[in-house]
Amino acid sequence: MHLFSTQLVLRCPTGARHRAFLSCSYILRNNVHNRSHKRTKVSSRVAKQLKLTQTHKKPVSLAGVIKPSVLPSQSPNTSTDDTVALDFAGPLSKADILAVLNQFFRQPEVKSLAMQQGMEHSLFLQAFSEFRKYCATISPLPSELHIKLSDIINGYGTATDLFPFFLQHAKVMYPHLDYVKDLRHASNLTSPAQLFPLARAKQRKIIIHAGPTNSGKTYHAFQRYLASKSGIYCGPLKMLAVELAQKSNDVGIACDLVTGEERNFADPEGLMPAAHISCTVEMTDIERPIEVAIIDEIQMLRDKQRGWAWLRAFLGVNADEVHLCGEEAVIDLIKNIALDTGDTVEVKRYKRLTPIEYMNEPLGSIENVQDGDCIVCFNKSSIYQLCRELEKMGRQCAVIYGGLPPGTKLAQASRFNDPDDPCKVLIATDAIGMGINLNIRRVIFYSLLKIEESRGSKINTVISPSQALQIAGRCGRYGTTHKDKGYVTTFHGKDLELMHDLLNKQINPIDKAGIHPTADMIELYGYYLPHASLSDIIDIFLSLMTIDGDKYFLCQIDQFKQIAEIIEHIEMPLRTRYVFCCAPIPLQSAFVTTMLLKYARQFSAGQPITGKWLAEQIGWPLPKPITLNELTHLEAVHDSMDLYNWLSYRFEDQFPDKVEVKDMQMAIDKAILEGVCEITKLVVISENNSDKDDMRVEKLKTLPSNISRILEKLSEKLPNET
Ligand SMILES: Nc1ncnc2c1ncn2[C@@H]1O[C@H](COP(=O)(O)OP(=O)(O)OP(=O)(O)O)[C@@H](O)[C@H]1O
Numbered sequence: 001m002h003l004f005s006t007q008l009v010l011r012c013p014t015g016a017r018h019r020a021f022l023s024c025s026y027i028l029r030n031n032v033h034n035r036s037h038k039r040t041k042v043s044s045r046v047a048k049q050l051k052l053t054q055t056h057k058k059p060v061s062l063a064g065v066i067k068p069s070v071l072p073s074q075s076p077n078t079s080t081d082d083t084v085a086l087d088f089a090g091p092l093s094k095a096d097i098l099a100v101l102n103q104f105f106r107q108p109e110v111k112s113l114a115m116q117q118g119m120e121h122s123l124f125l126q127a128f129s130e131f132r133k134y135c136a137t138i139s140p141l142p143s144e145l146h147i148k149l150s151d152i153i154n155g156y157g158t159a160t161d162l163f164p165f166f167l168q169h170a171k172v173m174y175p176h177l178d179y180v181k182d183l184r185h186a187s188n189l190t191s192p193a194q195l196f197p198l199a200r201a202k203q204r205k206i207i208i209h210a211g212p213t214n215s216g217k218t219y220h221a222f223q224r225y226l227a228s229k230s231g232i233y234c235g236p237l238k239m240l241a242v243e244l245a246q247k248s249n250d251v252g253i254a255c256d257l258v259t260g261e262e263r264n265f266a267d268p269e270g271l272m273p274a275a276h277i278s279c280t281v282e283m284t285d286i287e288r289p290i291e292v293a294i295i296d297e298i299q300m301l302r303d304k305q306r307g308w309a310w311l312r313a314f315l316g317v318n319a320d321e322v323h324l325c326g327e328e329a330v331i332d333l334i335k336n337i338a339l340d341t342g343d344t345v346e347v348k349r350y351k352r353l354t355p356i357e358y359m360n361e362p363l364g365s366i367e368n369v370q371d372g373d374c375i376v377c378f379n380k381s382s383i384y385q386l387c388r389e390l391e392k393m394g395r396q397c398a399v400i401y402g403g404l405p406p407g408t409k410l411a412q413a414s415r416f417n418d419p420d421d422p423c424k425v426l427i428a429t430d431a432i433g434m435g436i437n438l439n440i441r442r443v444i445f446y447s448l449l450k451i452e453e454s455r456g457s458k459i460n461t462v463i464s465p466s467q468a469l470q471i472a473g474r475c476g477r478y479g480t481t482h483k484d485k486g487y488v489t490t491f492h493g494k495d496l497e498l499m500h501d502l503l504n505k506q507i508n509p510i511d512k513a514g515i516h517p518t519a520d521m522i523e524l525y526g527y528y529l530p531h532a533s534l535s536d537i538i539d540i541f542l543s544l545m546t547i548d549g550d551k552y553f554l555c556q557i558d559q560f561k562q563i564a565e566i567i568e569h570i571e572m573p574l575r576t577r578y579v580f581c582c583a584p585i586p587l588q589s590a591f592v593t594t595m596l597l598k599y600a601r602q603f604s605a606g607q608p609i610t611g612k613w614l615a616e617q618i619g620w621p622l623p624k625p626i627t628l629n630e631l632t633h634l635e636a637v638h639d640s641m642d643l644y645n646w647l648s649y650r651f652e653d654q655f656p657d658k659v660e661v662k663d664m665q666m667a668i669d670k671a672i673l674e675g676v677c678e679i680t681k682l683v684v685i686s687e688n689n690s691d692k693d694d695m696r697v698e699k700l701k702t703l704p705s706n707i708s709r710i711l712e713k714l715s716e717k718l719p720n721e722t
């Protein structure tokens, strides 16, 4: 349904209680993958829909979504008072009434009063037009209005005095104006610190570990975590959360790993939660009392999409000590926000542990690649091309990009880190950008341009100085073979000057942190606007919400809205819909989006979404990829299983087969890894045989013999499944 055609019937939420709400966290991936596999019929429909939702920006306007009540064209009952008023004040000429109303309309004060009452411009215009019609046509007018108009006409008052009459009239037309105060209250984001009562009940100690990359910030915070009775590490990437969980378990501090799609308990039985947790920042537990919390890469507060997750973790974590690791640029903002939380703040500053040289010579040619080099590209086609050229020269290379499953990323990283492995070169995207320790001697920027998605369009933008520093900071890491010194350069001579500019630029202090409406707020809106779609609720929320613009900005919620529109036609309760909309999926993948739709349909029909059903949908088992399209398709299948797991932690009954799905996913991770290890072969086959490549992907999606084989297998494995 189109937003403009949506009509809300407003209902008084009497008796509706603000129940225990969702505690739904989610991971938004900010890495954009360019998936190019062939689309199924359903996929192309989804893609079309996506295109529509991405390019069509709708104005946020209550008048656009709320249908006014129909007003009577005649005064319903004429009371004796009304006739007395007519006798007392005398008849009023229509021209005089209209002159007063025109004067009323022109007063800026009137517009500002209307705005305070929840009437934004277009709604004010509609309400005024009806009020004008009413005053000019109803006879006799209600006595008080008649007398007031008479007074104004005779110079005993001003046109603004009509406002209470206008407001009363507008409220009959738009009953929701009675709740605007409540809706405003429900979308008050001016004091986000107060949304976390458990943390506010504590006198927390904030320790900021500030400094450049590779200066030991995370290391020092982590030492404190290891020494504590209970700790939580909140990191920006799954890879980092895994690294820290491993480090903790390796030194005998049992640590659980928690990501959106995974729970890996240190206890082999999975019965007793460990006192230490390593998680992705979106999954930060804000209920559990903890001694030491680490929130890594705290400068990500400024991120347009994910910033809210760092703010939520910082404001909400229920810890005695909160260690924030990141850029110096964040210090003032943290101190400023801490005035609201009442926490004490201590700053520890760090210096780089090893020197780094920004070179004056570009690499110039692929022939000049050396052991320990990492070439950083921002698109997959450059990665493929470079791998091919390097392998032609007899060099093996590891590959890491955002779309790869965690197992493949970790395997590629350890291959490159292993001094005994013949693979000495890494080709990566900025997926290696934050906090990760790799055995890199020299970082080579293949380009400094990155495709950013903004409001549905893709723009090539120069990476920010902070991103450039983060990526450059991956070389010469303390504790690796190249700890003596790190080097940074560009591949092409033309980019060298820009690279120096970016790396030497002063990083501006961060003045605002990202914020996001909570599930509670949206659900409360749902009570007030029970017939509104979730997408409309978001629009209305945005038009009424208030934030402290000096400290906070609203994170982009385009993806949330896009999913809301895609599943709008599927029946489900608001809280369920909200969770589906939070799903961290790469929306640009038509396959994954189609799977989301299918999950939602099954869910809505009350059908359990079993491993058997999923196997049928994806055409399991999927063979090792031999072309690039197949590799990309496998990545999308992996993502759709990630989505299954993500949903299964939120709707256990409807997604009952996480173990089976995990098994299938591990097999896919392995197949992807095999494909990535032979990436050059895949590139060559795809270049020589692009038509066949596409046909094979289509075949993979539909092979009935494959499906029946796996169905048989799964039936054996799941004897009780219906
Ligand atoms: N005092 C130390 N003793 C031993 N190893 C250390 C010490 N300080 C840092 N390291 C090691 O140096 C490497 C870099 O440290 P760390 O990851 O803490 O840097 P960082 O400042 O957090 O960098 P980034 O900004 O990139 O996240 C890590 O491998 C870490 O284990």
Ligand SMILES: [Mg+2]
Residues within 6 Å of the ligand: 217, 218, 219, 296, 325, 435
């Ligand atoms: Mg770090």
